[in-house]
Amino acid sequence: MLYFLGHPVEIVRRARRRTLTIKVQESSLRVLTNQQVKTDQILAFLNSKENWIAKHLNQIKIRQTQFPKPTLQNGSHYPWLGERKYFQFAESKKQKVQFKIEDGFLICYVAQALQSSSTEIQRQLIKFYKTQAMQYLETRVSYWSDVTGLYPNQLQFRSPRSRWGSCSSQKHISLNWKLICQSPALIDYVIVHELCHLQHLNHSTQFWNLVESHLPDYQVIEKVLQDQVYLGNFLDHPK
Ligand SMILES: [Zn+2]
Incomplete structure (x- = not known):
C-alpha cells in the first residue's frame, strides 16, 4: 500500500482514462488513472500537488472537528x-x-x-x-x-x-x-x-x-x- 502525507493512496485504474486525477477523501487519497501509468509516476504527480493535497486534507480535518460523525450509541446526538x-x-x-x-x-x-x-x-x-x-x-x-x-x-x-x-x-x-x-x-x-x-x-x-x-x-x-x-x-x- 502506497502512503502520501500519512494517508493511504487508493489507485483506481481504467483502461480508457487519459489523465491523472486526485480525489482527496476522508480516509484516503484516490488516484484515478490508466493501466500504463507507473507507481513512481503517480508519486511524482502527488509530490507536485503536495500543497494542494495538504490544503484539502486540512479542510477535511477542520470539518470533522466541526461536524463530528454521530455514533450508534445511547446519548450520541x-x-x-x-x-x-x-x-x-x-x-x-x-x-x-x-x-x-x-x-x-x-x-x-x-x-x-x-x-x-x-x-x-x-x-x-x-x-x-x-x-x-x-x-x-x-x-x-x-x-x-x-x-x-x-x-x-x-x-x-x-x-x-x-x-x-x-x-x-x-x-x-x-x-x-x-x-x-x-x-x-x-x-x-x-x-x-x-x-x-x-x-x-x-x-x-x-x-x-x-x-x-x-x-x-x-x-x-x-x-x-x-x-x-x-x-x-x-x-x-x-x-
Ligand atoms: Zn441559485
Whole structure:
C-alpha cells in the first residue's frame, strides 16, 4: 500500500482514462488513472500537488472537528430539523430495525440480538432520514409553491456532498434530502431560492429581488449556508 502525507493512496485504474486525477477523501487519497501509468509516476504527480493535497486534507480535518460523525450509541446526538436528537436504543420483538423521532430522542427499535449489527442499523437509519426528509420537503415545496405561484415540473431528491439543490431549464428542481438536518428556516430558504430560479434561471438582481420579496431576511441564512452543508455528511453511504 502506497502512503502520501500519512494517508493511504487508493489507485483506481481504467483502461480508457487519459489523465491523472486526485480525489482527496476522508480516509484516503484516490488516484484515478490508466493501466500504463507507473507507481513512481503517480508519486511524482502527488509530490507536485503536495500543497494542494495538504490544503484539502486540512479542510477535511477542520470539518470533522466541526461536524463530528454521530455514533450508534445511547446519548450520541443527531441533527434533525436544526435540533439535536439523542440516540436511544429500545427493545423490539421485530426482526426489522425501526426508527422514530420522539420529543428530543431518535429511538432505534431493535431486537437485542441485532444491536451489534451496526451496518444494518446504519443502513436503516439512512433510509429513515431519507423517507422522512422527502415527506417534509415535499410538504414545504408545495407550501412555498402556493405562496410564490411557482411550481416545478418535477421534484427530485438527491444527496450530493456539497450542494443544497438545483433547478434546470426543464423546470426540474432537485433538493438534497440531507437538508432534513438543517433548521426549518434554512430549508425554506433553499426551497424559495430554487423556486425563484423557475422564473429567473440565474443570479441576477431580479432573481435576488424576487427571493427577498418572499424572504426579507434571506441574507442572514445565505451567510451560514455554505458552512452548514457538511452537517448531514454522516448520512453518506460508506464507500
Ligand atoms: Zn441559485
